[in-house]
Amino acid sequence: MSRATGQEPVAVVGIGQTKHVAARQDVSIAGLVREAAVRALEDAELTWADIDAVVIGKAPDFFEGVMMPELYLADALGAVGKPMLRVHTAGSVGGSTALVAANLVAARVHGTVLTVAFEKQSESNAMWGLSLPVPFQAPLTAGAGGFFAPHVRAYMRRTGAPDHIGSLVAFKDRRNALKNPYAHLHEKDLTLEKVRAAPMLWDPIRYSETCPSSDGACAMVLTGVQGAARAPRRPAWMHGGAMRSEPTIFAGKDYVSPQAGRDCAADTYHQAGVVDPRRQIDVVEMYVPFSWYEPMWLENLGFADQGEGWKLVEAEVTEMDGDLPVNPSGGVLSSNPIGASGMIRFAEAALQVRGAAGEHQIDGARLALGHAYGGGAQFFSMWLVGSERPDS
Amino acid sequence: MTSIQGAEAGAEAGQGSRRDVAVVAFAQTVHRRSTDRLSEVELVLPVLQDVLKQTGLTTDRIGFTCSGSSDYLAGRAFSFTMALDGVGAWPPISESHVEMDGAWALYEAWVKLRTGQADTALVYSYGKSSPGSVRDVLTRQLDPYTLAPLWPDAIALAALQTQAAIDAGLTDERALAATAVRSRRAAEANPHAQLRGSADVGELLEQPYEVRPLRRHDCPPVSDGAVAVILAVGDTARALHPRPAWIRGIDHRIEAHQPGVRDLTDSPSTRLAAARAGAFDAPVDTAELHAPFSVQELILRRALGLSDATEVNPSGGALAANPVMAAGLIRIGEAAARIHRGESRRALAHATSGPCLQQNLVAVLEGEQS
The missing domain is CATH 3.40.47.10 (Thiolase/Chalcone synthase)
Structure with missing residues (x-):
């Protein structure tokens, strides 16, 4: 294994998430994050006293209107008297937060760490919160879809992908979500025809091909070898993890397949000894907020050659029963509490290799990729988790 | 090659010994009541260039970058993404951000260096307090x-x-x-x-x-300013400063x-x-x-x-x-x-x-x- 030698192996021994919904009007922000944290502790059969540090992440503070909310959440997350770190790396933050927590264990600074990510989007209007002015461009961007739609169009022109690919991804993810009790959208009567008949929001992205706006939280308990030995259930082991960033906007930026994403994947695979991701990785939880990003990321992550990603989608390779299932949980297209979405990807990957994903379990999953991205397709975080200890 | 950096750094990590981390460079702005002619990038850029110059390092030779800032001071979501332009994150860099004072960004970087995944880290933070109350x-x-x-x-x-x-x-x-x-x-x-x-x-x-x-004298002034620090491990630190902290x-x-x-x-x-x-x-x-x-x-x-x-x-x-x-x-x-x-x-x-x-x-x- 190529992880830096001398690091403590990192195990995921507890996972918890809330039922993601449009508005959790029954709980405060503190109640929401505590619900996920308590479920992760219960899964690990640990108590608050077993936690050495808390690492929390979320997207912009303006989404709830609370500046640095970790200060107010210290009590709800049992952090009083402990270290508490707050990460913010835009949409990739849920993944980055897990990686910062994992490093505390890997560096042997702490034995057992609780990591939590959340967003309570019903407190504000996320679409307008995401409508940021792009320098040197006319202020026409309404929501993240307005920013990403031109890049989807660029992908279609570059690869010759037919128009219907996006609808296939959306239909797949929404059907997968029916097997995930925590997913926000459970559209039992959805048909491919309905997906294709939905109104066009940001050409070529239809309403049915966009993520919802959700309230939700996700939490994980991370620990080292000794903690894993005491764990009541099978742990997921971290085999590699990386973050990469590049500027929002610059001449020569490839928005369709950003270099930072390719570098992040290469680093993660290298640490895990993965040379053929398509063959060696069993299941992928990929950050796909707009359906077309599945074929785009399939190429960016090295699962398909340039221009070939959409063909995997069309050939049903990424279906639950395909040979590279992508987003069996239903993905971001079915639940999107923004700050938590990356951590949900990481946690769902861990659930798969623990054999604990329930109805959306992929049989025999041994190595799974969790992936998140954010900003103007510029911040990336990924981890590979396996059913076996990386040094075994 | 950023992708093999972890492996290279790991070679030094081994030995079972703890990796000692030192501050090898520090720069800060002249702090002012108002810098309304400067963007966050313009505020940060001089201190970043200063610490790089002190060490002779370039952005592509920094193993990890971490910053601290608050959207609530800028009055804008994702304000830190623009500040990243000041770093010159191209080719892409290994990077993170805390919505906290930069001291906690330094802590995250210290942890990263302790894992052996990097040998040097650039840490910066900034605050423009002047635009609001x-x-x-x-x-x-x-x-x-x-x-x-x-x-x-x-x-x-x-x-x-x-x-x-x-x-x-x-x-x-x-x-x-x-x-x-x-x-x-x-x-x-x-x-x-x-x-x-x-x-x-x-x-x-x-x-x-x-x-x-x-x-009034018991209270702090309202200040705009930025700070940058470079961290390094072991012999790398000794090579970058005659008296590492x-x-x-x-x-x-x-x-x-x-x-x-x-x-x-x-x-x-x-x-x-x-x-x-x-x-x-x-x-x-x-x-x-x-x-x-x-x-x-x-x-x-x-x-x-x-x-x-x-x-x-x-x-x-x-x-x-x-x-x-x-x-x-x-x-x-x-x-x-x-x-x-x-x-x-x-x-x-x-x-x-x-x-x-x-x-x-x-x-x-x-x-x-x-």
Whole structure:
């Protein structure tokens, strides 16, 4: 294994998430994050006293209107008297937060760490919160879809992908979500025809091909070898993890397949000894907020050659029963509490290799990729988790 | 090749020995009441270039980059993404960001270096407090259901803390004024400070109250500023600086949020962080304390058990310049700079966050053992 030698192996021994919904009007922000944290502790059969540090992440503070909310959440997350770190790396933050927590264990600074990510989007209007002015461009961007739609169009022109690919991804993810009790959208009567008949929001992205706006939280308990030995259930082991960033906007930026994403994947695979991701990785939880990003990321992550990603989608390779299932949980297209979405990807990957994903379990999953991205397709975080200890 | 960096760094990690991490460069802006002609990128860029120049490093030779800032100061979501342009993140870099004071960004970078995944780290933070009313902005970091709706501003909360300390017999208005005078006169030797020099205590005590028992001199200035630091491990640090400031220990702790359930005259989280950082293992000759209000220096001195033999805030501290989100990291930089200059052998640096010292970080830095 190529992880830096001398690091403590990192195990995921507890996972918890809330039922993601449009508005959790029954709980405060503190109640929401505590619900996920308590479920992760219960899964690990640990108590608050077993936690050495808390690492929390979320997207912009303006989404709830609370500046640095970790200060107010210290009590709800049992952090009083402990270290508490707050990460913010835009949409990739849920993944980055897990990686910062994992490093505390890997560096042997702490034995057992609780990591939590959340967003309570019903407190504000996320679409307008995401409508940021792009320098040197006319202020026409309404929501993240307005920013990403031109890049989807660029992908279609570059690869010759037919128009219907996006609808296939959306239909797949929404059907997968029916097997995930925590997913926000459970559209039992959805048909491919309905997906294709939905109104066009940001050409070529239809309403049915966009993520919802959700309230939700996700939490994980991370620990080292000794903690894993005491764990009541099978742990997921971290085999590699990386973050990469590049500027929002610059001449020569490839928005369709950003270099930072390719570098992040290469680093993660290298640490895990993965040379053929398509063959060696069993299941992928990929950050796909707009359906077309599945074929785009399939190429960016090295699962398909340039221009070939959409063909995997069309050939049903990424279906639950395909040979590279992508987003069996239903993905971001079915639940999107923004700050938590990356951590949900990481946690769902861990659930798969623990054999604990329930109805959306992929049989025999041994190595799974969790992936998140954010900003103007510029911040990336990924981890590979396996059913076996990386040094075994 | 960034992708093999982890493996290369790992070669040095082995041996089972802990990886020693040092501050090898520090730069800060001249802090000002307003920088309305500068964007965040323009504020940050000079200090980034400064620390790179000090070490001879270039962005592509930095193993990890981490920053700290707050969207609420910028009044804009994702404000840090634009500041990243100042770093020149191309080719792509291994990078992270905390929505906290830069001292905690340094902590994240320290952890990263300890894992062996990188050998050098660039840490920066910035705060433009001037565009809004920072005392009101800070009310938004209070419990949004029970506290924030009352809009108790940062100065009002510090006034409660100060009155509690006076009522407990720990200090009085004259002693607090003396702290302010000492801090701002020390800042006369600091070309980056915003408030340099002070009238004497008697004159200050004739001024009206800002929020009783606080007068203006008990409060920090409103400052815009930025700071950058470079960290390196082991022999890499020795190659980058003749006198690296080794981080012997670093830890941070948080307390309950509601001021009403805390003893505001004490800072148990500072004491615990200091113990975990090894601060009590040997005396420190210098302490840079992040105490925006005069009473907070007293509370921190008591929590840390500092004697008069320790020189406190030779830079002038946050009473002389307080760029929010940067002032904590500046304390670490100032302590390191004293070691770099051979003026300190063992220094303590402290950073705080939240109302009334809710969250505290302590680092212990030392020069090379000869």
